[in-house]
Amino acid sequence: MPEYWVSDINKAEEGVAQLEWAERNMPVLMSLRKKYSDEKPLRGAKIAACLHVTKETGVLVRTLKAWGAEVYLAASNPLSTQDDIAAALATEGVCVFAKKGESEKEYFWAIEKVASIHPDIVIDDGADLHSLLHEKHPEMLNKIKGGAEETTTGVVRLRALEKEKKLGYPVFAVNDAMTKQMFDNRYGTGQSTIDGLLRATNILISGKTIVVAGYGWVGRGIAARARGMGAEVIITEVDPVKALEAVMDGYRVMKMEEAAKIGDVFITATGDKDVITWKHMEKMKDGAILANSGHFNVEVSVKDLEENSISSRELRRYMKEYKMKNGKVLYLLAEGRLLNLVAAEGHPSEVMDMSFANQALIAKKVWTEPRLEPKVYKVPLDIDQNIAMLKLKSMGIEIDELTPEQKEYLDSWKLD
Ligand code: NAD
Numbered sequence: 001m002p003e004y005w006v007s008d009i010n011k012a013e014e015g016v017a018q019l020e021w022a023e024r025n026m027p028v029l030m031s032l033r034k035k036y037s038d039e040k041p042l043r044g045a046k047i048a049a050c051l052h053v054t055k056e057t058g059v060l061v062r063t064l065k066a067w068g069a070e071v072y073l074a075a076s077n078p079l080s081t082q083d084d085i086a087a088a089l090a091t092e093g094v095c096v097f098a099k100k101g102e103s104e105k106e107y108f109w110a111i112e113k114v115a116s117i118h119p120d121i122v123i124d125d126g127a128d129l130h131s132l133l134h135e136k137h138p139e140m141l142n143k144i145k146g147g148a149e150e151t152t153t154g155v156v157r158l159r160a161l162e163k164e165k166k167l168g169y170p171v172f173a174v175n176d177a178m179t180k181q182m183f184d185n186r187y188g189t190g191q192s193t194i195d196g197l198l199r200a201t202n203i204l205i206s207g208k209t210i211v212v213a214g215y216g217w218v219g220r221g222i223a224a225r226a227r228g229m230g231a232e233v234i235i236t237e238v239d240p241v242k243a244l245e246a247v248m249d250g251y252r253v254m255k256m257e258e259a260a261k262i263g264d265v266f267i268t269a270t271g272d273k274d275v276i277t278w279k280h281m282e283k284m285k286d287g288a289i290l291a292n293s294g295h296f297n298v299e300v301s302v303k304d305l306e307e308n309s310i311s312s313r314e315l316r317r318y319m320k321e322y323k324m325k326n327g328k329v330l331y332l333l334a335e336g337r338l339l340n341l342v343a344a345e346g347h348p349s350e351v352m353d354m355s356f357a358n359q360a361l362i363a364k365k366v367w368t369e370p371r372l373e374p375k376v377y378k379v380p381l382d383i384d385q386n387i388a389m390l391k392l393k394s395m396g397i398e399i400d401e402l403t404p405e406q407k408e409y410l411d412s413w414k415l416d
């Protein structure tokens, strides 16, 4: 039996049923699993992974194992673990260290635990594991053949390491693959954030004013889905091009200080800190709801909520009521952590199918090809296009192909 740290190992059976359901909805990853299972391209590889411990991650981990890898898994967020999945994976031989609701200390202990295996491949979501390896275990970096990063902010952190010439192994920016960010960040977060909002509050979205901070892939997805359910959506931005795009997409765009006065619900999606602070909160309507679907619990200043309130209580699951010193009440969802992964189940399997097909193929590439220079790399276009083709095929959709004449025509600079 492998070493593991989970909430309740007796939940394994429930977890296995969830994994079966996810596998049915992840046809791309499943077809790749089948294709390379005999070949075992990851034979001998020790993989340290820090990912949300969800049913979709379970399908990825099962695939990496089917390809011959040994997998060690920690959660990439203290609140996103699905305990039944952690239990199921533990019984299947994965060294998993994750409990929903683990403390900050336990969270970093678990990441340290997977770092300490001297991994060959590192798969991370948010770069906490990459950062910990660089800060605390520089002696391990040379042995690491390569890594991958799942999310936007993690890639930003790795580029900062690369810029300072401190990156110790090559890393693929899985987030930046087209088949990842255009679908996972946009449609995945769009739907699962609304799902989290509904599970935490059960409010009627129709007729509400919803303020979305950030109009990147995630912000666009949330805004589109909120509008689709009848909300009036306001966007706040710091990038003039993105702000203009939001205007032309038909949204109202204004400063957060103005939006603060009229919003019913606020959702941050920036990867930044202090997007909503007391200077905004003090202007908000009584009963305003605050949430984050971007990165850490710093986008909405929880500290400012605590400091400017006289009392607080857990009114519903994942919903905390703050009685503010100015007499108003504000509600914070999911402790300011990712609403979609804490109050709901994260992205649906259909979209993680493509994100994790990228992760699996990148792990295979890293292990079967010569070690690259320590830099941040793009996912190769052929992997991206192959995943899109497999997804289309799984949906029964065929597309046209260029004829040789069309290829020549499109590549030519000549007038005729
Ligand atoms: P992005 O870079 O495409 O978009 C972020 C946007 O936020 C940018 O347009 C930027 O100008 C804007 N911004 C930055 N600071 C701001 C501020 N103070 N006020 C208003 N706007 C501001 O990134 P993305 O892919 O949309 O991801 C956004 C965040 O969501 C990242 O932290 C990413 O890691 C995270 N993410 C979360 C999930 C999830 O499941 N919840 C999924 C994917 C990505």
Ligand code: SAH
Residues within 6 Å of the ligand: 051, 052, 053, 054, 055, 056, 057, 076, 077, 125, 126, 150, 151, 152, 175, 184, 188, 294, 295, 296, 297, 338, 341, 345, 346, 347, 348, 352, 355
């Ligand atoms: N560790 C940070 C990073 C942001 S998480 C944090 O938790 O605060 C954002 C990432 O979660 C996305 O890039 C997305 O690919 C991933 N994600 C969303 N739904 C998921 C799911 N169902 N299973 C596993 N990962 C998921």
